């Protein structure tokens with residue numbers, strides 16, 4: 615089990631789910647200590663307050679993993695859906711990344727991990743999702759550049775999954791869909807190896823290279 619013996623903090627909006635996961639992690643088999651914090655990333659004030667309080671309660675935090683993300687596959691492409699994606703994947707993500715980065719600066723060491731996506735590589739028909747993932751990847755690279763200026767013990771990782779079998783993976787034409795367990799295992803290995811950028815599963819690196827090379831006319835046909 616990934617979290618054996620770790621002190622873990624888990625966050626999200628669904629408190630009953632957080633509490634049952636916390637109970638699972640605290641069993642004698644897993645033997646983790648688990649803290650929970652409920653907040654909605656679209657509420658920046660609440661996010662700042664609750665995340666800072668969680669860091670304080672946990673006393674010391676070495677790794678922050680930002681996995682939360684949303685995306686709409688509604689072909690109506692409505693403004694409200696676009697803004698909802700930006701609120702979580704851009705504003706919420708920036709709030710946690712920034713607070714974690716400053717926390718690690720004060721501590722002198724730390725590892726920030728963002729779960730972006732292969733979708734970061736190019737724009738796509740669900741425009742705000744790809745754009746928000748490109749923002750995440752770019753922001754993480756920026757923090758990595760910043761850390762190298764004066765905080766060499768801060769590591770920044772950008773994990774870019776392809777399709778993973780979760781509630782988010784909807785729609786037609788999905789391929790190479792990894793199970794959540796396989797994806798979690800590879801994300802865990804990449805975090806341990808402190809990779810700057812990692813594709814999950816690994817063969818999605820190939821797709822990323824092809825996506826970059828594909829001329830616009832062919833890319834549009836593909837999407």
Ligand SMILES: NC(=O)c1ccc[n+]([C@@H]2O[C@H](COP(=O)([O-])OP(=O)(O)OC[C@H]3O[C@@H](n4cnc5c(N)ncnc54)[C@H](OP(=O)(O)O)[C@@H]3O)[C@@H](O)[C@H]2O)c1
Pocket residue numbers: 625626627628653654655656681682683684702729730731732774775776777778779780781782783
């Ligand atoms: N599944 C894929 O194929 C795939 C591919 C590439 C990248 N990704 C990325 O992987 C990450 C994890 O996605 P997933 O596949 O595990 O999707 P998921 O099962 O839909 O999980 C999304 C997570 O985001 C949290 N979340 C959503 N809105 C939130 C909000 N307003 N405030 C706080 N938390 C919020 C949810 O927790 P609560 O509902 O409890 O708040 C949930 O834990 C995402 O960033 C996604 O973009 C997924």
